Amino acid sequence: MDDQQRARELLPCPFCGYAMAEEDGAYQNDGFVAPQTPVWLVTCPDSDCNASVSGTSKESAMAAWNRRAALRAAPEARPLDECHEDHGPGVWWAWDSERSAWMGEPAWIGAPGDSDWPGYHTHWTPHPAMPAAARPQGVK
Numbered sequence: 001m002d003d004q005q006r007a008r009e010l011l012p013c014p015f016c017g018y019a020m021a022e023e024d025g026a027y028q029n030d031g032f033v034a035p036q037t038p039v040w041l042v043t044c045p046d047s048d049c050n051a052s053v054s055g056t057s058k059e060s061a062m063a064a065w066n067r068r069a070a071l072r073a074a075p076e077a078r079p080l081d082e083c084h085e086d087h088g089p090g091v092w093w094a095w096d097s098e099r100s101a102w103m104g105e106p107a108w109i110g111a112p113g114d115s116d117w118p119g120y121h122t123h124w125t126p127h128p129a130m131p132a133a134a135r136p137q138g139v140k
């Protein structure tokens with residue numbers, strides 16, 4: 001996939017899951033800003049959602065959409081044998097192959113060498129990023 005293909009393809013809406021089509025690509029918004037300032041928008045077509053990102057070009061708006069969508073998307077669970085201690089701490093999941101479903105219990109977070117790892121997990125995903133900020137304790 002080259003850069004032009006990547007720019008045309010939009011990931012599903014990160015908020016409502018709407019499957020974006022090629023015709024849902026960025027469009028130029030000239031209603032709110034001076035004509036010298038191009039603003040390109042990608043907006044979710046679902047009228048209950050209307051999630052939107054902007055950019056100074058069609059490509060930058062679409063790239064911003066895909067960046068946000070990728071961040072919000074659930075990571076793909078990888079088989080345990082693909083995990084290596086160099087990956088650092090991960091989130092560990094247990095897949096029930098007879099039911100073809102997750103076991104439904106909370107995930108376990110840790111590193112492969114941890115002595116308290118329960119040992120029955122089948123898959124892992126990278127540890128999520130730290131939150132951007134935290135409200136001080138006691139402040140509501």
Ligand SMILES: [Zn+2]
Pocket residue numbers: 013014015016017018044045046049050051
């Ligand atoms: Zn949406």
